[in-house]
Amino acid sequence: MTTDQISITTATHKKEKPSQDQVPFGTIFTDHMFMMNYDTNEGWHDPRIVPYAPISLDPAAMIFHYGQTVFEGLKAYRAEDGRILLFRPEKNFQRLNLSSDRLSIPPIDEERMLEYLIKLLEVEKDWVPSTLKTSLYIRPFIISTEPNLAVGPSRTYTFMIILSPVGSYFPGGIRPVTIHVEEQFTRAAKGGTGMAKTAGNYSSGYQAQAIAKKEGNADVLWLDGAEKKYIEEVGSMNIFFKINGEIITPALTGSILKGITRMSIIELLQSWGMPVTERKISIEEVYQAFTEGTIEEVFGTGTAAIISPIGELNWQGQKMIINNHEIGEVSQKLYDTITGIQRGQLEDPFGWVVALS
Amino acid sequence: MTTDQISITTATHKKEKPSQDQVPFGTIFTDHMFMMNYDTNEGWHDPRIVPYAPISLDPAAMIFHYGQTVFEGLKAYRAEDGRILLFRPEKNFQRLNLSSDRLSIPPIDEERMLEYLIKLLEVEKDWVPSTLKTSLYIRPFIISTEPNLAVGPSRTYTFMIILSPVGSYFPGGIRPVTIHVEEQFTRAAKGGTGMAKTAGNYSSGYQAQAIAKKEGNADVLWLDGAEKKYIEEVGSMNIFFKINGEIITPALTGSILKGITRMSIIELLQSWGMPVTERKISIEEVYQAFTEGTIEEVFGTGTAAIISPIGELNWQGQKMIINNHEIGEVSQKLYDTITGIQRGQLEDPFGWVVALS
Ligand SMILES: Cc1ncc(COP(=O)(O)O)c(C=O)c1O
Numbered sequence: 001m002t003t004d005q006i007s008i009t010t011a012t013h014k015k016e017k018p019s020q021d022q023v024p025f026g027t028i029f030t031d032h033m034f035m036m037n038y039d040t041n042e043g044w045h046d047p048r049i050v051p052y053a054p055i056s057l058d059p060a061a062m063i064f065h066y067g068q069t070v071f072e073g074l075k076a077y078r079a080e081d082g083r084i085l086l087f088r089p090e091k092n093f094q095r096l097n098l099s100s101d102r103l104s105i106p107p108i109d110e111e112r113m114l115e116y117l118i119k120l121l122e123v124e125k126d127w128v129p130s131t132l133k134t135s136l137y138i139r140p141f142i143i144s145t146e147p148n149l150a151v152g153p154s155r156t157y158t159f160m161i162i163l164s165p166v167g168s169y170f171p172g173g174i175r176p177v178t179i180h181v182e183e184q185f186t187r188a189a190k191g192g193t194g195m196a197k198t199a200g201n202y203s204s205g206y207q208a209q210a211i212a213k214k215e216g217n218a219d220v221l222w223l224d225g226a227e228k229k230y231i232e233e234v235g236s237m238n239i240f241f242k243i244n245g246e247i248i249t250p251a252l253t254g255s256i257l258k259g260i261t262r263m264s265i266i267e268l269l270q271s272w273g274m275p276v277t278e279r280k281i282s283i284e285e286v287y288q289a290f291t292e293g294t295i296e297e298v299f300g301t302g303t304a305a306i307i308s309p310i311g312e313l314n315w316q317g318q319k320m321i322i323n324n325h326e327i328g329e330v331s332q333k334l335y336d337t338i339t340g341i342q343r344g345q346l347e348d349p350f351g352w353v354v355a356l357s
Numbered sequence: 358m359t360t361d362q363i364s365i366t367t368a369t370h371k372k373e374k375p376s377q378d379q380v381p382f383g384t385i386f387t388d389h390m391f392m393m394n395y396d397t398n399e400g401w402h403d404p405r406i407v408p409y410a411p412i413s414l415d416p417a418a419m420i421f422h423y424g425q426t427v428f429e430g431l432k433a434y435r436a437e438d439g440r441i442l443l444f445r446p447e448k449n450f451q452r453l454n455l456s457s458d459r460l461s462i463p464p465i466d467e468e469r470m471l472e473y474l475i476k477l478l479e480v481e482k483d484w485v486p487s488t489l490k491t492s493l494y495i496r497p498f499i500i501s502t503e504p505n506l507a508v509g510p511s512r513t514y515t516f517m518i519i520l521s522p523v524g525s526y527f528p529g530g531i532r533p534v535t536i537h538v539e540e541q542f543t544r545a546a547k548g549g550t551g552m553a554k555t556a557g558n559y560s561s562g563y564q565a566q567a568i569a570k571k572e573g574n575a576d577v578l579w580l581d582g583a584e585k586k587y588i589e590e591v592g593s594m595n596i597f598f599k600i601n602g603e604i605i606t607p608a609l610t611g612s613i614l615k616g617i618t619r620m621s622i623i624e625l626l627q628s629w630g631m632p633v634t635e636r637k638i639s640i641e642e643v644y645q646a647f648t649e650g651t652i653e654e655v656f657g658t659g660t661a662a663i664i665s666p667i668g669e670l671n672w673q674g675q676k677m678i679i680n681n682h683e684i685g686e687v688s689q690k691l692y693d694t695i696t697g698i699q700r701g702q703l704e705d706p707f708g709w710v711v712a713l714s
């Protein structure tokens with residue numbers, strides 16, 4: 001199978017593109033999408049680019065009943081010279097296969113997936129916005145489609161890529177957020193699906209997020225499922241702490257997502273001579289550092305915001321105000337460097353950026 | 358809104374009904390299905406019975422990405438006098454709303470849901486099979502349908518009921534099964550979604566189930582997510598132990614499903630003067646009882662099998678053979694009584710059965 005076997009059906013009507021400044025996240029989609037099917041006889045087959053349109057599924061399709069599904073999220077950026085840039089896209093496709101493995105979904109050749117994405121982006125290149133801080137959000141996902149109510153892996157799947165132009169995550173500039181430390185609800189347990197990017201991990205957090213938001217918090221910081229003691233991650237972000245000069249992030253113990261931003265930050269800080277300690281970190285340790293005045297910066301990391309400084313942590317009725325609600329020096333430098341590399345404004349010494357030709 | 362507002366569109370082509378003895382579980386569906394929509398303006402609206410057919414969804418529909426969905430499972434039985442009987446259906450709709458609450462899905466009036474189901478069964482009454490041990494499996498479910506990649510509750514939903522004729526769970530008669538006690542993977546943690554019937558809880562078990570099956574086990578017995586010490590439940594069944602005359606089932610601590618068969622068995626045994634102890638029970642306690650020869654019966658309970666005797670538990674390389682791989686006296690009596698009540702062959706002193714008029 002080679003890339004040129006991708007069939008392309010062009011949309012007859014093109015949508016109007018949104019004004020670049022006022023795009024809400026994830027509600028506007030481009031004119032085309034990528035699709036490919038799997039069945040046990042043919043394996044993954046029939047890669048195709050088709051007009052963006054509803055898909056038709058049997059009401060008994062397994063995705064509706066047993067949640068066998070995985071997804072990814074990455075972005076395409078427009079450089080000042082007009083080129084379209086991707087940030088470590090191979091890492092997303094590697095992680096998609098890791099997620100698929102956890103969910104008993106057959107893997108897809110990682111290089112092929114990247115070829116499919118690039119082909120789709122070539123078709124949709126006018127949709128990559130050029131205003132500073134806008135981008136084209138890319139959502140690859142796999143759903144189980146066999147109509148069967150018996151609990152067990154599906155024998156048919158559909159892999160899709162859809163594209164959505166997105167505005168700035170911080171329209172008014174970066175602003176540190178307030179985060180609620182969750183004590184009651186659990187996102188993921190050891191031995192569960194926490195390290196996979198799979199649908200059920202997200203809706204299971206809605207109740208906790210609603211309570212946190214009602215109390216004025218932007219999101220939830222999850223603690224480990226066993227003891228509610230160790231810090232895991234925030235909503236759709238990994239988390240870093242700078243305490244007494246040491247930069248710490250929770251180790252990958254199986255219940256948190258291996259963020260690609262996290263990975264890149266660790267490599268970047270390493271190159272700056274600021275090694276990151278990946279280890280267990282308890283909320284008590286953070287609180288202790290807060291009371292001692294040694295907590296310097298806290299920030300979340302993820303594809304959406306890249307760096308989201310955390311200005312306040314609410315835990316058991318205690319307000320921990322961090323760096324006076326201001327953006328820390330390391331946070332700002334990381335944000336500037338990574339977004340600069342992503343947009344082709346800074347040199348890319350790590351070879352992270354893939355440019356469409 | 359009253360029941361007669363349900364619109365009915367009759368299928369023009371009726372499918373051939375399967376031979377009653379050889380029906381695989383959950384792959385054949387009847388001619389019609391029930392549908393109803395939710396949006397924030399109208400609430401739940403437009404209840405309708407329509408021909409069974411594929412549904413159309415935007416590729417960005419939230420069900421595909423964040424797994425906000427719940428379901429139920431119950432059965433309709435054909436009595437010897439031809440009546441169609443349901444077993445405690447109100448409990449399923451109560452549980453559906455409990456699951457919805459956990460997943461931030463708006464509730465549906467429970468009496469209305471039962472009316473909708475009964476109306477659908479009236480349309481599909483010829484699909485309720487009459488051979489002994491066959492039944493019509495009923496799958497109500499709710500999916501989140503808003504096209505939006507922002508993580509958070511959907512603003513639109515579809516509630517559906519589909520029906521599937523099913524053969525005997527034990528075609529060759531009840532046979533005790535072998536179960537693997539899972540030490541590595543976790544189904545649900547305290548504070549998670551274990552008490553809800555939601556899609557993600559099921560596919561998260563596929564890997565463990567595949568390993569267990571490869572080693573000759575029928576299913577997995579899950580231990581608690583925190584310590585892997587206390588017994589939770591089996592695949593789609595709750596579990597009961599008879600040890601030294603005492604009948605024990607794991608207490609509902611939030612991580613296991615509140616089975617309707619479980620509840621009925623507790624009430625039935627109570628009425629027989631055999632109270633069930635709902636408490637924490639560790640796998641060590643079971644192993645200890647096994648070595649002391651005091652473990653008399655073990656069985657799983659659920660809508661599919663009603664009672665599934667467990668003849669062997671495999672734990673850390675130890676084979677615990679129970680009751681010489683034979684069906685225990687209590688298991689058999691429970692099976693006969695509950696299935697007898699469900700099919701209208703035995704008196705129903707509890708008022709559990711709902712008959713269609
Ligand atoms: C649960 C979770 N954690 C962390 C992240 C951050 O990962 P990445 O940096 O790859 O975007 C995400 C978002 O992708 C996520 O969904």
Ligand SMILES: Cc1ncc(COP(=O)(O)O)c(C=O)c1O
Nearest residue numbers: 593594595614616617618659660
């Ligand atoms: C996880 C789980 N536990 C237990 C049960 C048994 O519940 P019930 O007796 O209501 O069928 C089921 C099946 O419905 C289930 O899915």
